Amino acid sequence: MDKYEQVIELAKRRGFLWNSFELYGGTAGFYDYGPLGCTLKRRIEQIWRDMFVIQEGFMEIETPTVGIESVFVASGHVAGFSDPLCECKVCGEAFRADHLVEKIVPVADALSNEELDRIIRENHVKCPECEGELGETYEFNLMFKTRIGPGAGRQGYMRPETAQGMFVDFLRLARFYREKLPFGATQIGKSYRNEISPRQGVIRLREFTQAEAEIFIDPNDKSHPNIGRFADTVLNLYSGAAQEKGEIERLTLGEALEKGIIAHEFLAYQIGLTNLFLQRVGVSPDMLRFRQHKKDEMAHYAMDCWDAEVSTDRFGWIEVVGIADRTDYDLCSHAAVSRTELSIYREYPKPRMVTRFCVKPDMGKLGPLFKGKAKAVAEALKALSREELEKEDIRINVDSEDIIVPGDAVEFAEETVRVSGENIVPHVVEPSFGIDRIFYTVLEHAFDVEAVPAKEDIGEESRIILRFRNEVSPVQVAVLPLLTREELIGPARKIEARLREKGLLVSYDDSGTIGRRYRRNDEIGTPYSVTVDYETLEDNTVTIRERDSMKQVRTPIEGIEDVLYDLMYRGRDFESAGTAF
RNA sequence: GCGCCGAUGGUCUAGUGGCUAUGACUGGGGCCUUCCAAGCCCUAAACCCGGGUUCGAAUCCCGGUUGGCGCACCA
Numbered sequence: 001m002d003k004y005e006q007v008i009e010l011a012k013r014r015g016f017l018w019n020s021f022e023l024y025g026g027t028a029g030f031y032d033y034g035p036l037g038c039t040l041k042r043r044i045e046q047i048w049r050d051m052f053v054i055q056e057g058f059m060e061i062e063t064p065t066v067g068i069e070s071v072f073v074a075s076g077h078v079a080g081f082s083d084p085l086c087e088c089k090v091c092g093e094a095f096r097a098d099h100l101v102e103k104i105v106p107v108a109d110a111l112s113n114e115e116l117d118r119i120i121r122e123n124h125v126k127c128p129e130c131e132g133e134l135g136e137t138y139e140f141n142l143m144f145k146t147r148i149g150p151g152a153g154r155q156g157y158m159r160p161e162t163a164q165g166m167f168v169d170f171l172r173l174a175r176f177y178r179e180k181l182p183f184g185a186t187q188i189g190k191s192y193r194n195e196i197s198p199r200q201g202v203i204r205l206r207e208f209t210q211a212e213a214e215i216f217i218d219p220n221d222k223s224h225p226n227i228g229r230f231a232d233t234v235l236n237l238y239s240g241a242a243q244e245k246g247e248i249e250r251l252t253l254g255e256a257l258e259k260g261i262i263a264h265e266f267l268a269y270q271i272g273l274t275n276l277f278l279q280r281v282g283v284s285p286d287m288l289r290f291r292q293h294k295k296d297e298m299a300h301y302a303m304d305c306w307d308a309e310v311s312t313d314r315f316g317w318i319e320v321v322g323i324a325d326r327t328d329y330d331l332c333s334h335a336a337v338s339r340t341e342l343s344i345y346r347e348y349p350k351p352r353m354v355t356r357f358c359v360k361p362d363m364g365k366l367g368p369l370f371k372g373k374a375k376a377v378a379e380a381l382k383a384l385s386r387e388e389l390e391k392e393d394i395r396i397n398v399d400s401e402d403i404i405v406p407g408d409a410v411e412f413a414e415e416t417v418r419v420s421g422e423n424i425v426p427h428v429v430e431p432s433f434g435i436d437r438i439f440y441t442v443l444e445h446a447f448d449v450e451a452v453p454a455k456e457d458i459g460e461e462s463r464i465i466l467r468f469r470n471e472v473s474p475v476q477v478a479v480l481p482l483l484t485r486e487e488l489i490g491p492a493r494k495i496e497a498r499l500r501e502k503g504l505l506v507s508y509d510d511s512g513t514i515g516r517r518y519r520r521n522d523e524i525g526t527p528y529s530v531t532v533d534y535e536t537l538e539d540n541t542v543t544i545r546e547r548d549s550m551k552q553v554r555t556p557i558e559g560i561e562d563v564l565y566d567l568m569y570r571g572r573d574f575e576s577a578g579t580a581f
Numbered sequence: 582g583c584g585c586c587g588a589u590g591g592u593c594u595a596g597u598g599g600c601u602a603u604g605a606c607u608g609g610g611g612c613c614u615u616c617c618a619a620g621c622c623c624u625a626a627a628c629c630c631g632g633g634u635u636c637g638a639a640u641c642c643c644g645g646u647u648g649g650c651g652c653a654c655c656a
Contacts, residue, residue: 001593005649013592013607025630025646081656085582140582142656160656196582196654204655299656452617461618482615511609515617522617533615543616550617 003313007444008201010464014524016040016443017202029198029206031436036524039474039505041209041439044281045188047471048211048433051277058184058213059176063165065190066146069155074337075164075330077157082141086120086134097137113137144192144206158192163430166214167330170342174216179344181426182266184215188435200315202436209435215266216426218346219328222264227257230272236289237261238309248289261292263304263325270323270431274308277433278320282442282469287311291319301329310441320437328425335425347421357386358415365409377403386412442472446525452550466525467548470568475526476505477564480517482533484510492532495542495557499530502561504568522547528564543581546574553578 001009011017016037020030033041053060072078086097097116116137119125125134143160147153159165166173166185177183188211198204231254238248239261251261253268262268271290279285293305308321335342361378370377380396388394389412394405446466470476479496481488489510499506507526509517514531521529529545535554536542542560545552555563555578566572 009592019647022647026648028647076656079656142654193655199649201648463618480616483613484611485614488614513617513619514615515619516607517618518616519618531616535615545616552616 003444003447004201004315006449007440007447010447010466010523011037011443029195029204031202031205036474037439040442040468040472041435043472043474044439044442045209045211045435047281048188048277048435049186051273051280052186052211052213052431056184056213056273058186058215060186060188061166061169061173062187062189063162063169065159065192066148066156067159067164068148069157070337071164071168071334072143072157072160074333075167076333077143077160078141081143081160082139085140086116086137113139140196142193142195144194160193161191161432162187162189162210162212163214163330163432166212167334167428170216170331170334171340174344181344181346182215182217184213186211186213188212202440203315203318205436211433211435213431215270215429215431216344217266217429219424219427222266222325222427224265224269227253227265227269230254230269230275233272233275235271235275236286238289238291240292240294243291243294262306266429267304267306267323267325270429271306271308274321274323274431274433278308278310278438280469281438281472282446283310283320283438284445287445289317291317299324299326301326303327310437310445312441312444318437318441319434320441321431321433323431324429326428326430328427330428331425341423343423343425345421346424348419351418351420353416354419355414355416358413359384359389360411361409365406369405369409370403377405442468463519463522465522465547468525468527470527473525473527474505475507475521475524476528476568477507478517478521478526478529479506479508480514480529480531481510482514482531487537488532488534491536491557495530495532495560498557498561499564502565504561504564518545518550528567530560530564541578544574544577549574551580553580555579 008017014036015034018032018034019026020032021027049060052058069078072081097113097120113136120134120137144158146156146158148156166187169185173183173185189209190207191210192207195204195206198206231252233253234250235253235256236248237251237256239256241261242249251259253262253272256262257265257268262271275288275290278288287310289309289311290306291309293302293307298305302324305322305324307319308323309317310320311317331342334340359382361382363374363378367374376398377396380398384394384396389407389410392407394407394410396403396405443466446468448465448467450463450465452461452463468474477499479492479499481492492508492510496506496508507521509520511517512520518529525547527547529547531543531545533543536557540557541554542557543552543554544560544564551574553574563572563577567574567577
């Protein structure tokens with residue numbers, strides 16, 4: 001059994017992850033989060049929220065998981081998030097149509113479906129499997145389709161990323177942030193991709209959770225006021241150049257910026273923040289690296305992109321976060337499709353005096369002369385140079401028709417005007433987190449099997465432990481009466497209530513022997529166990545047992561909720577929680 | 582989508598055509614005055630789905646679902 005198998009087996013058995021629809025045989029690419037899994041996932045999301053929403057101030061929004069067609073036309077997903085497939089009419093096998101013709105034409109992946117069909121027909125391309133005739137090329141789009149409304153309805157798609165909802169709300173967001181850059185919005189939610197063949201458990205899902213921030217910044221100023229915070233943070237960097245050599249470099253973010261490895265401060269800051277987040281939820285620092293996209297793998301609109309990758313036992317390095325400078329690509333696309341200017345007005349520090357050549361067509365003369373074409377004529381005149389406008393008869397071409405305009409129908413001059421600002425289209429820096437993959441990594445990096453001496457001095461037995469960071473543990477304290485007897489159950493129930501009131505996640509467990517219950521709690525990563533015994537009845541003290549060391553201290557019931565709270569959240573030293581014995 | 586290999590209680594597993602389907606662990610209830618899967622008693626729980634062959638199928642055949650691996654895919 002490799003580690004993946006052990007982790008998934010434990011996750012299933014203990015209520016972290018279950019295959020969805022298991023009762024009906026299951027469906028690939030979908031997982032249920034069980035009681036402990038759901039709690040763990042929420043706690044990871046809550047830490048993300050703390051860092052990006054509360055600390056960074058990028059407010060969270062919520063947009064629909066169903067989108068209308070225009071949104072994904074603009075984003076490029078309708079046209080580009082698909083592959084051309086072509087099925088054999090005889091054996092039914094499906095092939096990538098562009099792959100079938102790539103030996104015939106050099107740039108097969110740039111062809112339309114009609115062109116592909118034509119090339120297949122003209123070159124008599126047959127099914128590679130059975131030599132049968134091939135059907136028409138069609139697009140297999142990786143978006144789930146749905147219909148909005150009854151009857152024919154309107155075409156809708158399940159969103160393949162949460163990002164588009166935030167771009168679409170750009171103008172509203174800009175106004176909310178009082179039109180000052182930089183500002184950002186975040187979203188934590190489900191996205192959907194109809195993967196052809198999802199595998200690898202929770203690593204590749206058809207429905208998955210993303211936490212994304214879209215940060216709109218000034219394209220002319222990509223500095224970050226707080227970059228000093230991470231200047232000395234040492235990271236495993238795997239830049240494009242480092243990948244050529246196959247060697248990961250250990251550099252501070254400051255050095256990486258100085259050497260120009262990372263494009264700019266704002267991106268570097270997000271890398272620093274991502275590093276902090278991943279370690280806080282429990283990713284091992286030595287199993288974490290930041291890999292730069294090589295020029296040829298970067299999406300065409302991105303100018304620099306770094307993936308946070310974590311090392312996993314079975315799958316090797318997997319991407320868990322993508323941090324990209326998407327430039328103005330998304331806003332420009334949505335502006336073009338919606339025909340709405342998506343920009344922000346930025347005032348100059350000082351107004352500038354700008355001298356420019358200004359053309360003023362005299363519509364009073366052009367109108368009667370050219371009637372319906374007058375507007376087009378005026379537009380054409382505005383594009384001309386001084387030399388051309390100075391002629392007595394000005395020649396222009398409108399809709400491939402030569403037109404002569406009398407010189408007195410247009411005025412022009414150099415003008416100096418006062419310009420106090422300009423409209424700029426912000427660039428977008430996007431950190432995008434795959435929560436499900438991070439969730440799995442947290443489980444795998446926390447998973448440990450330890451040998452402990454067996455009871456009867458016969459060899460060793462193994463102890464399975466999830467060494468969660470306290471902040472993410474789905475159960476924080478187990479309350480255990482030593483024996484299942486009324487006199488011990490009573491006080492234990494009271495302690496349970498007391499801890500719950502403090503807001504701690506408590507589980508009460510009185511079934512089986514005490515040793516069995518400690519092991520059970522080790523397996524789900526409970527950091528502390530409180531045990532009620534007969535001494536409790538005499539002096540109102542209980543024991544607290546620490547998961548990792550298996551050490552115990554004895555401490556009074558009075559105030560125990562504060563002691564445990566401090567252990568959980570304030571890094572209180574375990575030895576100080578009571579008297580060792 | 583394709584190819585190869587698998588699928589038996591919650592978990593791991595025995596079972597190559599024939600009695601009521603093997604065992605361990607786990608789970609639940611109880612006993613137990615003392616702390617790391619201890620012991621004792623009781624108890625629950627499985628042949629992935631659908632066809633076929635056969636007197637008889639967990640077992641053989643076909644199809645599907647699902648998991649793993651390889652190919653392909655991963656804007």
